[in-house]
Structures are given as C-alpha cells and as structure tokens.
C-alpha cells in the first residue's frame with residue numbers, strides 16, 4: 001500500500017506522534033500544533049475521539065496544501081462493564097476535507113491508582129509516567145506503554161497502527 005504520494009499534515013509537534021506517522025506512511029508529515037478543543041487529559045473515549053477529530057480538521061484548515069489532516073490524541077477511559085479498570089486509548093482521526101476515518105491503537109490497562117491521582121490532583125498522565133520513570137518527556141518517547149511493558153511496546157508503535165487504520169480507507173481501492 002503506497003502512501004508516499006500523499007502529503008500529510010499532523011496536528012502536533014510531539015515526537016512520538018511524528019514518528020508514528022513516518023512509520024505508518026513512509027513520509028514526513030508537516031507538523032503544526034493545533035488545539036484539541038478538549039481537556040488536556042481526556043477522561044473518556046468520546047472526549048479522546050473528539051480531540052483527535054478536532055486536531056485533524058484544524059490542521060488541514062491551517063495547511064490547505066496537504067491532502068490529509070491527521071489528529072492523534074491519547075486519553076483514558078474506564079471500563080465499568082467487564083473489568084473495573086482504567087485503560088489508555090490512542091486514537092487517530094484522518095480528514096481530507098470530505099471524509100473522516102478513525103483508527104484506534106492498542107487499548108492498554110493503566111493502574112487505577114494513577115488515574116485516581118490524575119482526578120484528585122488535577123494532573124496529566126504524563127506527569128505520573130515521568131515521575132515513575134524518573135525522567136521527563138516520556139510522552140514524546142515510549143510513553144506509558146514503554147514504562148509499563150519495560151520497553152516492549154512504544155507510544156510511536158501504538159499510534160503507528162492507529163494511523164495505518166485511519167488512513168487505509170483513503171488509499172485502498174477496496175473501500176471505494
């Protein structure tokens with residue numbers, strides 16, 4: 001599947017997300033930080049998806065010579081049905097001005113104690129992952145996935161799959 005003829009605009013300058021687009025598409029996106037329009041720490045799947053869509057539309061507005069705007073958003077969601085557990089969700093929205101597609105990366109459990117702190121202290125997941133890692137900027141590198149799996153899964157790889165899923169309907173003849 002050749003995506004190299006398409007120009008992608010990405011609604012962030014986050015390095016893990018930029019790497020994800022390069023891995024998924026084989027091209028370097030035009031990166032521009034745009035507002036997500038949702039809270040800095042989304043706490044539901046709906047808010048996470050809305051943030052991704054807002055970013056995809058906002059970046060294509062600002063980079064009109066791109067073919068597809070991409071919005072990548074990380075967020076947390078609580079499963080009260082099966083597991084009583086919080087999960088991290090990594091969503092990609094792809095928008096070409098007419099058609100909108102979504103891709104969701106790996107759904108990964110996050111310690112409930114972390115999310116209790118996020119809610120009580122009004123902090124973001126990255127603050128806790130940085131603290132547990134003893135470093136800063138984890139959200140630009142392996143992220144929570146990297147820390148919790150001891151490096152077996154990285155944030156860029158999870159978003160890579162979300163980007164691949166969201167862009168596939170634009171490039172595969174099977175969706176026409």
Ligand SMILES: O=P(O)(O)OP(=O)(O)OP(=O)(O)OC[C@H]1O[C@@H](n2cnc3c(O)ncnc32)[C@H](O)[C@@H]1O
Nearest residue numbers: 012014040041073074124125126129139143144145
């Ligand atoms: O620069 P932008 O594109 O805004 O990227 P971000 O990482 O700051 O922001 P997101 O909107 O994707 O994620 C919402 C919050 O959740 C945090 N987060 C999401 N996934 C994470 C991960 O894998 N590791 C650490 N923090 C994560 C993130 O840092 C934010 O505080």
